[in-house]
Amino acid sequence: MGIRVISVRRYLARHLREAATQLLNEAGQGWPEDLQIVVEQPARLEHGDYATNLAMRLAPVLHRAPVQIAEALQPFMNQLPLVARTEVVRPGFLNFFLNWQAWTDVTTPDPIPAERVQTKVVIEHTSINPNKAAHIGHLRNSCIGDTLGRLLRRAGYPVEVHNYIDDLGNQVADTVVGLLHVPVHGQYARFGDFCWDLYAQVNQAYKTDEALKARRVEVQKALEDGGNNVSWIATLVADRIVRDHLEDMAQFGIHYDLLVHEYDIVHMGFWAAAFEKLKQSPLFVKETEGKYAGCWVLKQPPAAAEQTVLSKPLEPLEATAPNVSAPERERGLATADGEGARGACKERQEGEPDGGGEDSEYNPDKVLVRSNGVLTYTAKDIAYHLWKFGLLGQDFLYRPFEDGIWTTAEQGEPGSFGRAKRVLNVIDKRQEYPQAMVRLALQALGFAEEASQLHHVSYGVVSLSPATAARLGIDISEGKSSYPMSGRQGIGIKVSDLLAQMEATVEAVRPRKEGISSRQVAAAAIRYFLLRFNLLTEIVFDFDQAADLHGNSGVYLMYQHARAAKILRDGGWAAAAALTPTALASPLSGDGTSALPTPQVPSDLLPEERALLRHLADWPDTLEQAAAELNVTLLTTYAFELASLFSTFYDAAPVLKAPEPLRTFRMWVVARTRLTLADVLNVLGLPAPDQM
RNA sequence: GCGCCCGUAGCUCAGUUGGAUAGAGCGUUUGGCUACGAACCAAAAGGCCGGGGGUUCGAAUCCCUCCGGGCGCACCA
Incomplete structure (x- = not known):
């Protein structure tokens, strides 16, 4: 069929x-x-x-x-x-x-491997500090994470998506300080926009106002303690801003299953449990001297231990390569008489004389508990990850948040979140080191398997092109090729602003006003733009480039889909036009199939027909490869190529006017293309409109 | 200083488990709508794949080296 x-x-x-x-x-x-x-x-x-x-x-x-x-x-x-x-x-x-x-005529589909159905994948993405509006760098993270979630679900894995809310972090503390002490006047559409400016002004004020800086430390302490006025303000701020973030992301088709609050990790005793476990490991020690005296520290392992983890068999995913590794330390020692890192040199002079193999002048060890007893972010992250894998022996309580999203809560009901077989963390590449430390902690605790199933999905940051930076009023006289966004300086493109601008652009250029709204088109164009690049490529965001809706763009993909749907409707194949991609996805879903007449493939295929068939045939393999490699670019490239080949086919091969049986064959090709394109668009999180 | 990532057309980027004549979009030039949706298509121009060595039947892809960028090396996250 x-x-x-x-x-x-x-x-x-x-x-x-x-x-x-x-x-x-x-x-x-x-x-x-x-x-x-x-x-x-x-x-x-x-x-x-x-x-x-x-x-x-x-x-x-x-x-x-x-x-x-x-x-x-x-x-x-x-x-x-x-x-x-x-x-x-x-x-x-x-x-x-x-x-x-x-x-x-193929009717025997490849089944989804049984083992896959039991491999629960937890994906953490977004995880924006809940203290100000989201910008396009955050949006890239969310688009990548959401797409990976869709991809793995489509490939047959059970997927659970987390958004980590760092409601005890220093950034929230800064916004609270601002609310209490720094007056900001002006009209703002949303609280997050107000906080965007507020946060920038607080950071400005810190430079000159010592009293304010002192206040900052007090606020941080108050958050850590909880149960006071200031901590409640922080809770309210975080909650309100998270709602802004979720509202932004929802417009791009991005959704979550669970919000995990740092507050709950601390207040439900997760760290205490993790701490007890970690103390069993010889790598976790309280330093008595040196730079980290008084701190609980996670030590780098001896080289041998690391080898076993690195030589894990066939892991198609991202290379496990903590950037501070044993070989590096050895190299460092070999040139030890050289300069070395500043603080570390001093450290070494008074270091242990025995050279027990553990002392290192670079001191790549990670502090988990500061000498004043306050936890670092990584400490809480370790507790969180033990929980993600179901290794902590403790669980959160949960309550509904909004729109089907759940949140951790001090008071709530038990749930069945977590207990992952695989964990994907979508975090920008600047945070490789702390991510490696989380993995190291799992190793140190003897959870080698889980450590190997913890993947940092690393991606490059988004910065601004000179033209776009100039438009924001940034001084570009330095002549740099790109300008970083900075929350502290209030430099960046807010998601809501970008969407509004793009919507206006779409509204101005669209030839028809049917089908999906300009806002949906705009969101899809942005989403596709942010997904097109290799994960490790740093995106230099240029508004004019992103707003180009021709050629390799999300609009082009949707347009070709709408065009195919129109042909099917006009040609009397309405049932084929109505098929959903699940007809391709699930071997058991059965039937859509009878909706399509059997085609008679001509012996003298046009090159445009064969090229299209060939590409259609490769979709299952592309999907599998993308899922195995967590490679989003494979999907965008495939999608554009498919749309492009269809457009060429459309131009070269009349469908509706073709004589039978050619007409049926070409209609079948259109139907199959539309279905496959809808499938890809779905995985990419883009709409597949019937008209636009 | 140490490490990681990157350098492909004027611009922005694909292509890197080694394969056949290195691709796309934008921009430039030219042509195509009394329409199966022109938000499209066709064609042209544009490349010592940063430089130099090496490995082999074969290198943009692997190794070495140099040059040039980005990032990381906190009791921040």
């Missing part, structure tokens, strides 16, 4: 393995350790729908020419129903041309 999807790459790889195994056996050889089968779509259409370099990889093992090996593989592959023919090309490529009729 032709609506089911299978992974063609995996299908071909499986059969290639069988064929290659046979060749190896005939030569009296086993499967080489490091040999992986790679099946990919060649860049050029002439090179086939899929191709493999397997013959070239086998050549040194079999001691035969690659072309010969490829030719030996051919008979095996030619028998496959999905393969129309194969070709062997010069260096030793084996190219596959698919039998598209067979592909459209």
Whole structure:
């Protein structure tokens, strides 16, 4: 019935393995350790729908020419129903041309691996300090996190999304200080906008007002203690601002399952429990001398322990690489007579003379409890992560917050949050070190498996282009290529402002006013823009660039979807236009399928038709790869390519006016494209409008 | 100083488990709507993939080195 999807790459790889195994056996050889089968779509259409370099990889093992090996593989592959023919090309490529009729007839979908369904993934993202309005840097975090959540859910994992509310942090304290002591006048649409200015002014005032700085310390202490006027003000501020943040994010289709409040981590005794556990570890000690005298500190492990963790087998996810590692320390010692880090040099002079292997002039150890007894952020984060993995032996209480979101609470009901098998933390790359320390704490406690399942999803910050910075009134006479945003200086583009500006832009340029609103279009354009870049790429945000709604943009993707939907409606395939992507997603959901007539694939496909079919066929593999690598760019690239190929197809191949059976075939292609595009848009968190 | 990330078209970026002639968008030039939705398509111009070595059948991709950027090296988060 032709609506089911299978992974063609995996299908071909499986059969290639069988064929290659046979060749190896005939030569009296086993499967080489490091040999992986790679099946990919060649860049050029002439090179086939899929191709493999397997013959070239086998050549040194079999001691035969690659072309010969490829030719030996051919008979095996030619028998496959999905393969129309194969070709062997010069260096030793084996190219596959698919039998598209067979592909459209596929009815056996790949099942979701059972083990996956039991792998609960907790994703933490957003986690904005609740003391002022959100800016576009925060929005990038949320878009990435939300997309990863959608991606993993689509791939079959149970996903729970957390937003960590740092309601005891210094930034909240600063906003409270401002509320109490720094007058700000003006009209503001929202509390967060008011606090945006307030926070900047407080930080300005700190520079000259010693009394205010002293007050800051008092407020911080009051928050830590809780149960007083100041701490209640902080609670109210955080709560109000969180609502602003959630309102902002909701406009971009971003949602959460649970808000975790730092206040609750502290006040429900999570740290006390974590502290007891940590004390069992020799890496967690109270320093009696040196720079950290009086502090409880998490020490760097000996090199050996780290090795075992680093050599964890096939983890496709992000490399585990704490930037302060044992090899680095050794290198540091080797050049120890050099300058070294400032404070650390002094430290070393009075360091332990025995060189017990643990002393390090860099002192990469992490303070968890300050000498004054106050916890660091990382300490609370460690407790939180023990809880995330269900390792703490304690749980929060919960109550509904709003719109289906729950929050931790001192008084509430028990819940079933947490207990994750895998944890993803979407946090910008400047925080690699503390993230590595959280993982180290898990290792130190003997939770090696959990440590390996804790992933810091690291991404680059968003800064402002000179033009955009200038528009905000920032002095750009320095001539830098980008200007960082700064909450303390009140420099940045607020999410709500950006959305409003973009909405005005859309309203001004859109040719029709049907279907989704300009605001939705604007939000989608922004979201796509923030997702297009590699995670590690630092985005230099330029308003004019982001506001370009042509070409590779979210608008283009939605437009192609609307265009496909229109053709289906006009062509009498309304049922196909109404199918939801779950028809592709779930092998069990059954049926949408009867809504699509069986196509008769022409023997003389147009290049534009074949290019489109080829790309459609690759969606299941792209999805799997994106999920395995947590690679969002793969999705945006796929989506744009799909939309682009469809547009080319549309231009080259008339659908409604085509004679039968060609018309039915092309309608089927349109239906399938629309469905796949809707699926991708859904994973990307963008609307899939029927008209716009 | 130590470490991590990055350097690809005029601009902004894809492509990096080594593969076939290095791609896209924007910008520039040219052409295409009495319409299956032009928020589109087609074509042209534009590249020693930062420089230099190395590894091999084959390098933007891996290794070494230099140059140039960003970030991190707190009893902040």
